[in-house]
Amino acid sequence: DKTVVLITGCSSGIGLGLAVRLASDTSKAFIVYATMRNLSKKERLLECVRGCHEDTMEILQMDVTDQLSIQAAKQRIKEKKVDILVCNAGAGLMGPVETLSYETMKQIFDINLFGTICTIQAFLPEMKERKSGRIIVTGSVGGLQGIPFNDVYCASKFAVEGFCESLAILLQHFNIHISLIECGPVNTNFMTNLQRTDPEDPRLQHVDPETTQLYQKYLQHCERVFEEAAQDTEEIVQVFMDAIGAQFPSLRYYTNSTFLPLTKLKLTMEDGTQYIKAMNKFVFSTHKTGDF
Numbered sequence: 001d002k003t004v005v006l007i008t009g010c011s012s013g014i015g016l017g018l019a020v021r022l023a024s025d026t027s028k029a030f031i032v033y034a035t036m037r038n039l040s041k042k043e044r045l046l047e048c049v050r051g052c053h054e055d056t057m058e059i060l061q062m063d064v065t066d067q068l069s070i071q072a073a074k075q076r077i078k079e080k081k082v083d084i085l086v087c088n089a090g091a092g093l094m095g096p097v098e099t100l101s102y103e104t105m106k107q108i109f110d111i112n113l114f115g116t117i118c119t120i121q122a123f124l125p126e127m128k129e130r131k132s133g134r135i136i137v138t139g140s141v142g143g144l145q146g147i148p149f150n151d152v153y154c155a156s157k158f159a160v161e162g163f164c165e166s167l168a169i170l171l172q173h174f175n176i177h178i179s180l181i182e183c184g185p186v187n188t189n190f191m192t193n194l195q196r197t198d199p200e201d202p203r204l205q206h207v208d209p210e211t212t213q214l215y216q217k218y219l220q221h222c223e224r225v226f227e228e229a230a231q232d233t234e235e236i237v238q239v240f241m242d243a244i245g246a247q248f249p250s251l252r253y254y255t256n257s258t259f260l261p262l263t264k265l266k267l268t269m270e271d272g273t274q275y276i277k278a279m280n281k282f283v284f285s286t287h288k289t290g291d292f
């Protein structure tokens, strides 16, 4: 019996990489439903699987913010079940909080939080009925700790953590495992796809000069962190494969050890002061990523 996997956000990045990896697995053990919001972007995925997907992959339209689209994709699953649901679709948002519109903030929560919740809602009843299933969510270091100028993105990813951790407790009773793959920076289109307040953005004129200056510094820091610590999609996909292969998957998998000391600092020094100080130093003073 083949393992049916449904992945959201497969037109690029981690979703695309995972779909290709599973669809071209030599065991042919997986049937992959690679879903994407916009089917006109399917060419890259098709190029990447290059013929080894004839009977292992199908591409479906699915916008995680559209209930009808989620239901329509669900109807098209021939096996009438999903063994592994991968909630990967996501979007970033960066900029001083004063420059972010309500519409944009809501859109980020719609994709990252409600998109994840609604996708899980759609496939959970059938998993519960079968008393079997795996849910894997692409998490982020930004879901575990605050990052300046990523306030709203982090808020949405923190919310995903709260949702998954809460649900995981109930799902113990149904033999369903939920796992978060906590990524640090990854070399994908994420940084070009994200909505960002550019340094020339007119909205910055209404922001105090100190914030604007710190934002410039942050953007440089971000570039440095990507240069020094970003992982390739293949490394992230390998962590997904570890979670998929585990008999008893954990709630969290960390892909990048660079940020673990900061994550631990937050957990062990409960009042939060030390984390804020350390992160301030990390972001706003010259550093080497390896110092942490």
Ligand code: NAD
Pocket: 008, 009, 010, 011, 012, 013, 014, 015, 036, 037, 062, 063, 064, 065, 088, 089, 090, 091, 092, 111, 115, 138, 139, 140, 141, 183, 184, 185, 186, 187, 188, 189, 190, 191, 193
């Ligand atoms: P990416 O931008 O290449 O991929 C995100 C995918 O989600 C895109 O294919 C996009 O089209 C899709 N998407 C956006 N809105 C959607 C919607 N409404 N419905 C369906 N699909 C939608 O970047 P990525 O790095 O591959 O991102 C994948 C996940 O990884 C995201 O959840 C992101 O938050 C997380 N992540 C990425 C990084 C990073 O540095 N790249 C770091 C931490 C976490």
